[in-house]
Amino acid sequence: MNSEGGKVVCVTGASGYVASWIVKLLLLRGYTVRATVRNPSDTAKTEHLLALEGAKERLKVFKADLLEEFSFEQAIQGCDAVFHTASPVKFTVMDPQMNGGGQVVCVTGASGYIASWIVKLLLLRGYTVRATVQNPTDTAETEHLLALEGAKERLKLFKADLLEDCSFEQAIEGCDAVFHTASPVKFIVTDPQMNGGGKVACVTGASGYVASWIVKLLLLRGYTVRATVRNPTDTAKTEHLLALDGADERLKLFKADLLEEYSFEQAIEGCEAVFHTASPVKFIVTDPQTELIDPALKGTMNVLNTCKKTSSVKRVIVTSSMAAVIVRQPPLEPNDVVDESFFSDPSVCMETEYWYPLSKTLAENVAWQFSKDNGMDMVFINPGFVIGPLLQPTLNFSVEMIVDMINGKNPFNSIYYRFVDVRDVALAHVNALETPSANGRYIMDGPSMTIYEIKEIMRELFPDLCVADTKEEGEIKEIIYKVCVEKVKNLGVEFTPLKSSLRDTIISLKEKCLV
Template sequence: MNGGGKVVCVTGASGYIASWIVKLLLIRGYTVRATVRDPSDTKKTEHLLALDGAKERLKLFKADLLEECSFEQAIEGCDAIFHTASPVKFIVTDPQTELIDPAVKGTINVLNTCKKVSSVKRVIVTSSMAAVLVHRFPLGPSDVVDETFFSDPSVCMESKYWYPLSKTLAEDAAWQLAKDNGIDMVVMNPGFTIGPLLQPTLNFSVGIIVDMVNGTNPFNSRYYRFVDVRDVAFAHVKALETPLANGRYILDGPSMTMNDIREIIHELFPELCLANTIGEDEMGGMIYKVCLEKVKNLGVEFTPMKSSLRDTIISLKEKCHL
């Protein structure tokens, strides 16, 4: 029980990665204050309240990313904060309102509260590989992506990559604020995250697998990388429990082609008929290397992709998404 007696806050706790962070924190003995937009919305909270240890050590708080000071009650008296709350969508009509404001202003609100609360020792922020990979010159097979890579906001703007822009601007704002106020902050940069769902609704990244099973290629890409949600959650918790953890941590899986993914799914679930609606030659996509040494030094071992895909599909079937 690493967390015995420690009180931590998880923002956006009903989200996919956040729910797993809450689960792991409860298993490890922490008392968790979970912020959600509407604590009375059972669809968003039921799966959290059902977790082992929730009755004794989980409390829900209402908070909104765009309301200043709305996180104060949840954060007051906490040892650490996991800030995961941020919208994930790639198709938007109003990027500023739907993505950028909640991501950037929400991060600033949470960190401003943390700087006023003397009990907070560390803040772990969930960013994304989207804040790492967008560059003026596309990455190539010989490029090795590591924690020094930041997406270029001007390229995001020109290309109308609104989600990467929101994550890049939010992370930039977080680093500035942390530096100016001496906040001990660690940032996690996961790629597309898959694995079992705790929440009843389908989230964006697992939806990619549903699309693939249904015969579409959501990003029209030849290559995909996925990382397991359980590894991502574990890395977040290790970033709290490892005193020397610092800076950014990239979390991503191996590069796989659409065909690789289809073959694995077909081998594991021959009854799922995977339509192949697009020829490999019609697809784009970048191939590059990723350095994972830093996150492995936290003690994170990556779940094999075959296991992740198997557990994702079992979970999708159980929750009636497939």
Template sequence: MNGGGGKVVCVTGASGYIASWIVKFLLLRGYTVKATVRDPNDRKKTEHLLALDGAKERLKIFKADLVEEGSFELAIDGCDSVFHTASPVTLTVNSDPQVELIDPAVKGTINVLKTCSKVSSVKRVILTSSMAAVLAPETKLGPNDVVDETYFTDPSFAKEKKQWYVLSKTLAEDAAWRFAKANEIDLIVLNPGLVSGPLLHPSLNFSVDVIAELMKGKNPFDTRHYRFVDVRDVALAHVKALETSLANGRYLIDGPVVTINDIQNVFREFFPDLCIADRNEDMKELNSVTFRSCLDKVKSLGINELTPTETSLRDTVLSLKEKCLL
């Protein structure tokens, strides 16, 4: 599965943070990309994609909606593989978590996989899940635990804690595995942690907004510990999962633990002119991020050296400044 010359692939939710970088890398490697967005007429969703190298010759944009059954058929028809990244990413629910988060995540995933099962040309599906579907197992993680691909979030725990985003990603991944097994689909799942790094799209997304908040001296997760993984590493892992013939199952891709002090020191070192507010020292201590992630499996895809956290954070802030988002 090496090399993209002449191959056609689909990327759902292509205007998103990770997906935009997947599209960029696919085009650079010679693939023809059929990209789906909810509204092809929304220039904020398409302009940055159409500006990518190779887009004029090998990028086609299609309209598709997660909860509209069959809406991905035109985009997936004739494709060798499908990257399913489209899913709502937010921790805030206005009124109904089922409608706002769970249905689009779960029904959208099954909608895409149903279409893939009907299209004989599709050889592999790569699903973007999340460490959220990993990190809340039945037994609470301790600071010395080593997490690998065998860890799954307990849906009842996520529901009890009203962690609706965690629940949506967990249920969507579980539904994907069940459907793939029943329909003999070659499914690969990537489980990235909190993603940082430069934006290709023109607006803030959830994970980069976390960094913007940290720069203001706020602490979105009320924790002394964070861990970030660079968007370029995550996107490349997706492409490698397509091109590695022996790839199988899940792949965790997450960064090392850093303290909020480490993060602020990076900001001050690289951007001394920025007005970075003092932190609120009265913070809860959460142990959930002090575990260690085993990345041996993702290294088998050729992702040997992850971008250092300080480099990723620096590039995030540079990108935010360039796009006037600070």
């Protein structure tokens, strides 16, 4: 053994043929060796090195990749010498220069037949690939992509849908090129113009937050939409609807008021489906009967009575709320799992003066009874607090909660909050129409997160946004429970992550100068 004890050297690509012998000889001569390989956990690449004499005391293996800048820094730090052996040895190659090194491209519909091969070839050529799929959590759709060579280091999956406006933005951002392969391939179809081609649907309270997104999705799917608003001449309430794709050809506005009997008749006439979303959303009222309960109850009955008299109506989809689910006695506890069988108790709502939950509970109860008495096909969607991009120009109640949090308020003096994305809620409504087996209630709510976690996400997403510390006022509530949303997933709804919803909400608020 030469007098090299104590010296430290690095060998790159140490698992290779020549490199392995260099490592062996260095260890025999007393050197400490820092060896780089692409995957230290791959025993097929490292076992022979670790078995060398002296390896246990003087060999350390590091992960490094030739195409990853700075990945050799940790291995080389403190070395007296470096043996750079790492380099591919091939005499038959697809691309001798690996043209894509460092470049970023997007492939839409990446799980498809041709698209998958495009992704494979791009990865082999050194590109970083941002791939869009309909559901990144569906292993049947993504497993073959994630198994591709180079996928672990240079492939990222994004959720995107051809029919959802702006859903490709995150994937395409920063790309040098885009391969647009996503498109349905069918030679036998039930409706070449999408599910709604030729069908007519009515949306009540169409200028509202959720309702506007339902109108948007219906138009994108080819439906003719008859939308009710209180004042069709109020551009602040209708301009965003009239600007939607397809509105010129297939959207008609009608004047209707929840408290005016028969006022929905003209709008519902000839419709196959009715989405009843119209109902006031207020948590602070001076006259709960006039401001909340009468519009919710009488409005629901007015719409349903009109549907009963209109023979063309085949299904009614009612927008209810988690408020009609969770106000109970005894109160919900951390181990309770809330599902569609949970109903709020009107007497508890009255005792606690929870007037909005009372209005939604009473309205849903009378609708259920009406459905049973008249054999009407009715589906209920029960979302929690809804956030996401705004189509309308003004703040609605649930998105205003996000503005409040940014400004340091705690809207319900609660530690825990749940939010669901408006695009998911709209999709659930439309899919409830298009799924023949849809029935009963579908609750929709996101995971429970603390107000402090939500604010940290905002700060991470928007470092320049001044997110104020929370000013606690009064008693802080710690209501927490579990929610089972498996039923609504059967309608084809995959929940948008809260981080994405918050990002898109705040971007929308900034665009509309609301924050």
